[in-house]
Each structure stands twice: as structure tokens, then as C-alpha cells.
Amino acid sequence: MDLRYHAYGMADPVFYDSPSAEAPDAGEYSTGCPIPEDWMRRPRGVWMMQGKVGMGMPDQGWKIHVSAGLENAKHVLDIVHKYCVQQHMSFKFLRSRRVLLVQNSKYAERGGSGKFITIYTADEAVLEQTLNELGALLEGQPGPYILSDLRWRSGPLFVRYGGFRERFCQSESGEMVPAIETPDGRLVQDSREPVFRVPGWVTVPDFLTESLAARDRGTLDDFPYDIEKALHFSNGGGLYRAIDKRTGGKVLIKEARPLAGLDRSEEDAVVRLQRERGLIERLGDLACIPALVEYRTFWEHHFLVREYVEGETLSHHMVRRNPLLHFGATPDEVADYAAWALGIVERVEAALGDLHARGVVFGDLHPGNIIVREDDSIAFVDFELVADAAAAVRPALGAPGYQAPPGYTGLAIDRYALGCIRLAVFMSLTAALRWDDGKVDQFIDFVTDRFPLPVDFADKVRADLSGGVHGGGAPSGGLGYGAARAGRPIWPEPTPQGWEPLRKSITSAILSTATPQRSDRLFPGDLEQFTGPAGGIGFGHGAAGVLWALAETGEGRFPEHESWMLNAIGRVERPPPGFYDGVAGVAYVLDRLDRRSDALEILRHAPAASPATDNTLFRGLAGIGLNQLHFARITGDLAFAAMAEETAEQMIARLRRPHDGPYRAGLMYGASGPALFLIRLYEATGEKRLLDEAERALHRELEACKWTQKDNTLQVDEGWRVLPYVATGSAGIGLVLHEYLRHRDEPSFLEAQAGIRRAAEPHYFVQSGLFNGRAGILAYLLHTGADLGDAAVRRHLRNIGWHAVPFQAGDTADRNGHGEDRVAFIGDQLLRLSMDLATGSAGVLLTLDAALRGRPLELPFLSPDEGAVHICPEEVNNHHGDSRTAEPRGRAGELGG
Secondary structure (H helix, E strand, O other), X not given: OOOHHHHHOXXXXXXXXXXXXXOOOOOEOHHHOOOOOOEEEEEEOOEEEEEEXXXXXXXXXXXXXXXXXXXXXXXXXXXXXXXXXXHOOOEEEEOEHHXXXXXXXXXOOHHHOOOOEEXXXXXXXXXXXXXXXXXXXXXXXXXXXXXXXXXXXXXXXXXXXXXXXXXXXXXXXXXXXXEEEOOOOOEEEOOOOOOOOOOOOOOOOHHHHHHHHHHHHOOXXXXXXXXXXXXXXXXXXXXXXXXXXXXXXXXXXXXXXXXXXXOOOOOOHHHHHHHHHHHHHHHOOOOOOOOEXXXXXXXXXXXXXXXXXXXXXXXXXXXXXXHHHOOOOOHHHHHHHHHHHHHHHHHHHHHHHHHHHOOEEOOOOOHHHXXXXXXXXXXXXXXXXXXXXXXXXXXXXXXOOOXXXXXXXXXXXXXXXXXXXHHHOOOOOHHHHHHOOOHHHHHHHHHHHHOOOOOOHHHHHHHHHOOOOOOOOOOOOOOOXXXXXXXXXXXXXXXXXXXXXXXXXXXXXXXXXXXXXXXXXXXXXXXXXXXXXXXXXXXXXXXXXXXXXXXXXXXXXXXXXXXXXHHHHHHOOOOOXXXXXXXXXXXXXXXXXXXXXXXXXXXXXXXXXXOXXXXXXXXXXXXXXXXXXXXXXXXXXXXXXXXXXXXXXXXXXXXXXXXXXXXXXXXXXXXXXXXXXXXXXXXHHOOHHHHHHHHHHHHHHHHOEEEOOOOOOEEEEOOOOEEOOOOOOHHHHHXXXXXXXXXXXXXXXXXXXXXXXXXXXXXXOOOOOOOXXXXXXXXXXXXXXXXXXXXXXXXXXXXXXXXXXXXXXXXXXXXXXOOOOEEEEEOHHHOOEEOOOOOOHHHHHHHHHHHHHOOOOOOOOOOOOOOOEEOOHHHXXXXXXXXXXXXXXXXXXXXXX
């Protein structure tokens, strides 16, 4: 799981939101810190920036980070604030107690953990002076260790060399990342990994020598265990497989960092690890509990060492073995899996009963915390959240999809999790249960129809989910997540005849969430709305994509929202030039909404693609070039055609370079996007070399794929998993292969397309979205010729309802005046709802509309334009900004489309 989603899920229970989105009682730290009249204070994301007006600052250098715990943060801030004002030093600090909690939470990014205040020093002399003076003022103040930095003595001050001013470059994986400048003027990545590193051209000052020596003394050289492999990292510490040097036995080591890895109850990783130690000591005689070897502190960290349990997690078995995840499973394979899964659940239930008989609540029961040994016996692991049953408490953490609803306490918490496991071994979508009580029956109906299960299976699931017959601590009534609907299905069998009311319902849900009073986003979507300067505005995750989808599905225009989008992109200081994340996509949508003059105006003032711009369709040259080609067609302006050709040449040169580092395949981030641009440019110019380059790009994409042994599908290979999706998987490659095969027969591409089609067949997909979910799989099938007569299309239309939930946005009436539930869709990672094009309701709406109206799904540039412009290369090469126009293909004089 992408751990960022936990942090972006803390601000709002329904939608992903920025950790800086504050509740009225969030406890702003800044209110008690007055500043002089000639100083400025301004918020920026989770930070509050402060500095003297007009005071210059280097682009990069040594910065000081100050850490603090929740209880002493305000006191530390007061000391630092007073010192920095006196010394005329710019600084920033986290805005509130809640933001500090989020930044130090268990699943926060480790590179930023512990950083409460950042102080920018002008030079090394100021750095040394500040460390000495401020270090003395803060001596004895506790704070979590900052993993990315070098600690100054034993206090809460840490140093790192890095950027002061925001600059960006392209990483080895093609992403835009913070940058610093080399002595020869190149921008390189400003590494913010959880380990102290200094750029090769920077010398560590002599006064930090003592700190470097102290860091080296803090290594694990004298640790009595050889670390074989790091299994997992969280902000609270690591999990390691190791060999005991004294015995040669294999052990598992769990690390806890003081004041880090905070949970909602503000307990740190050390408190939870000590709780785990107590459980193992108390129940170590049970076969399901690994034996404790020892508990010790080393340097400043705590370590629990226990028996290493050979086997694999139940979650791993579920992914590898469940026939619903694979193409062409036989009835015997389905029956064999059902028998195995039922046996595992029976053993889990028995082991859980042993814990309950001793008065212990596990508190964190889920498939990732269950090890299945080779003989199919099971063991529990990870006891951070255990509690006495008599205490009737609720854990402050929990795994999505297995955490009991509000009101459950004690043994009922474990019974609920057991019910989820009982269901999830067949259909792992229990995270959806929190949105709608009706999902229980929907999922039970599906699994009992697909698997040979005992007649009492459904009753056992329902009993467990209600807290168990003897569970106690469960509320009466439903699960408490949403209004029960008396058996009324939220997702009827989708048919062309029933599409209009369903379409209106989804549209109403989307529109009811609009927040024009916000400046960062209009419609809630994925967390990517907050990772770029125009994330909440752009085509992929922002307003542009939503408004485009509504227009494409016949829902009309919304002028007030269009104005919000136009004003919002105008406010961005340096808007990205890309299609799905920036200016190009917004311009495309404005033109689609009959606002061509606005579209041309923002393109006229858009920043040019820089050397940092990558090749991708999402944010890079492929999307920019396709948009230039589009505007050449609709305007007939050769200037756009010339720009498209220049963009293509720049992109081709990059594609030919050897690629170092990780490679991302798929339509949005791989070479498929560039191949699509080259195909469209070939159609406009007739230059066969462009088709040759597209072929090379597609071969590169297929080299990143893997043929699966089990079902002979072709999917993108990420090493630890294979992906069939549009944005990052083989379906996206298949969309572009289809376009290439319109022009040339290539046997290897035809073979690949068959394997990709098989990967689009299974019953189960964990997400519903267009980019990385079932909607994208359905879009691939529709684009490559399937329709309602295809069994896979009908299956996906039914099963996409697994992610459909009833939604009401406060007291807002829907646009038709009805008070009934609207239908919305769960976003990526299943933690929150989403309305955006890439991950949420807008993308699903677009795909369903195409399927049920029997029309192609026309994502921008995915199909050849009927009136595609003919570009004469000689004319383009001779173009120097005059007003000559390109010649349209198709009907005479047709430039629009």
C-alpha cells in the first residue's frame, strides 16, 4: 500500500485532503507568536513561513531542522521564534499540533519525519553560531530523531545541506523532484531519503566532525545480530530478518524509535513495542505466538527480537492463489482454493479463540498479520495493538478493511476482523464495507455464487461482522457505517435502458461536492491533487478532467465552475506545462467547452517545456505535443504544427538515450504515451520514420512486461507484482498497440495484444478507477472493439458496482430536486471517495456512458481525429510565425472537431 494515503486521509473522513487542511480547533501554533512589522508571515501547505521583508537568502545551503514532541512543541517554537527574529533569520514551522502529529505518524514519509522547524542559514559561520547558541537554549528538549539529517550534539537540532528555494529536475524514474545546483550549473536531485548524505561537491564543516563521529558510533556494529534483509519500514522503525551471531538461528527484529510513529492516541512506537513484548511474554506458550528471544535498547532505539516464523502471509497467499484474480480458472481450481481458504480461516478462528480465552484482544487482526506455514498451520504476528478484553478499548490504529466500525470494543473488534477475513479470502474488498451496510450482502451473494461454500457461510460472516455471538462490545443495529437500505441495491444491473437515471445520480454526486470557495481544488479526488502546483485544477485529478467528463457524457456546461478553473490556473505562479497535470490539459478542456479564446490565451502565456520536462503523456512532451497537434488541427495555425514537430524531435532524441534507473511502463508514465504522439504525428505528416520510432517505443514497453505462467497473460512486471491497468499497466500499452496496428501488421504486437486481452478478463480488480482500476480495463476492451455483446464487458459493468456507494453531501439537494442517495465511487487505495477523472466517479461515469450508449470511449488523442490536419513538413520548416494555415484532411475546409 502507498503509505502516503494514510496521511492524506487524516484531515477528512470522506475525501482525501491535504494534511494542512485544518479544523477550527486544530490548535494553530502561529497565533501565539507575534512578529515585527517589517516581517512577513504566510502559510504554504503544512508550513507557516516567516522572514524579514526583502531579506535575501541563498538558493541552497546548510539548513537546521528542529524536532520536538507534541507536548513541548509550543515551548520549542517560542524559543526558536524569538532567536530567529533577533538574528534576522528566515524560518518555517509546522502550522499546528495536528499537522505535527500527521508528520510524525506511523505511516508518514520517513525522510520528513521529526522536522518541526526549518531554519535557513546564510553561510557556515552563521550555521556554527546558530548551532551553538540555539543548541544551548534548547538543551534537554526531547524530539524524535530526524533520519535524513546529522544531529548536533544530543539536543533537538539537526543539519542537512539542501535547497532553500523551490527548484525541480527530473529524477532517474522520470518524476519531477526537488533540485539543487551543482558547481557547473546543473540541477540534480536534492535527496531527502531517510539517511544523512552530503552532495559530492560539498565539504562537511570541521565543527560538525564531532557530530559525524557520534553518528558513526551509533551504528549497529556491536549488535549481536547480522541483518539479512530489511522487510519493512515505517516512521516508527524497521522490521528485519536476521541471524543471531551467538546461536546461528534465524530471528525477526522489530525496531521502535522514541517519539516517532505516532498513532491517533498520540502513543509512539516504543509504547506499542513494549505492549507487544508484554503480550508475547504472557502468551508465549501458545503455538500461534512466536517465541520471544529478547528485548533491548541499542543507541536510542528499542528492539524486540523474536522467533522468525517460516512461511508467507495470508495476504500473499490470497493474491497468488485466488482464482478470481486470474484468467480461465477451472471449476476444480476454484473448489480446491475454497477448501484451502476455509481450512485456513478455521485455524485462524481457533487461534483467536485461544487469545480470547486468556482475556486478550488482538486488535489488529488482518491477513498481513497472519503467517501461513508450509504445513498450513498459522501464527499471528505484530501485537502492537493488543489489549485486555476487560478494558473495552478501541485501538488507535488499524488496517483498512479490517478495522471495526465505531462503537465496537473488546472481543467484538476481533470478531469483526475475523468476519472480514472470512469474506476477504474470497473477495478482498472489505474496505468498501465502511461506506455501505448493503455491501455485506452484495459481496456474500457474489462469493457464494462463485465458490462451493458451506450453507452456513453467510450466517457466519454476518455473525462475525456483528461482533460475534459472545463478542460483546458491538453496537446494536447495522454496522454503523452508513444508512441501511432495506435490501435496495445501490447498483442495479446496468443496461442501456436504465442508464439515464444512474448517470444523473453519479453526476449529481460529483456536482454536490464542488467547493468553489477553495482555491486549491474544486472537486475532491486523489491525493495527487496536493503533490503538484496545479493538481486540483488539471485534467487527471482536478477540475478540468471532471468538467470535460461531464460535457462528454451529455451533462452540459457549468460556467461558474469553468470560471473557477480558469481563475485557478491563472493564480499558479509556475504552472506545469503538461496535459494531465497542467496548462495543456486545461487549455484542451476550455476549447472543448467553447472557450477557445481563453484556451489560446493561457497557451500563449504558458511556460515552455524545460529540460526537466519528461517524455510522458501525463506531464511531459508526449501530452504537450499531442495538444499542440490538436490545436494545429482546430485552428489551422502552422505555429502549433511547428511546435508539435519540435516537441517530437526533442522527445525522439530522449527516447534514443540509454535509460538508467527504474523504468515505469504504461500509457501515462511509460513510452506508450510518446508512441501515441508519434503515431498521431505520422498520421498528420505521412513521415514513416515517426512510425518506426513509435514501434521502437512500444517494443521498449513490451520489454517491461511479463508473461504470467498461470494464465498466459501479459502484464507490466514491477518485480513484486504484475499490473494490467491503463496508467501503469499493460492495458495502457494495449491501447496504443491498437492504434499502431491500424497502420502496420507486427506479429509480436498481435501476440502481445492477445495476452493483454486475457489480462482484462478476470472477475476481480481491487480499484474501480480509469487509470488503475476496472474502469480502465473496461475502457481498453471498448477501444479495442468489444461491446455489450462481450461477456467480459457485461461482467465489468456488473462488478464495477462493488465500488459504488450511496453518497449525500450534507443537506445539498441534487440538481433534479430528489432526496435519494446519489452514487459515488471509492478512490484509489479504497480509503476515501474520489470524484476525479483518473481515480474516481468522473472516470467511471465516462467509461460507463461509452459502454451503455454503444460509443467509443474517446480519451483525448486515443483515436484518430476524423478531420485530422495534414501537415506538410516543408511548410512547417519554412514557418517563421506568419499566419499561414495547415491543410485539413477529410471534408474540405473542416478544421474543427
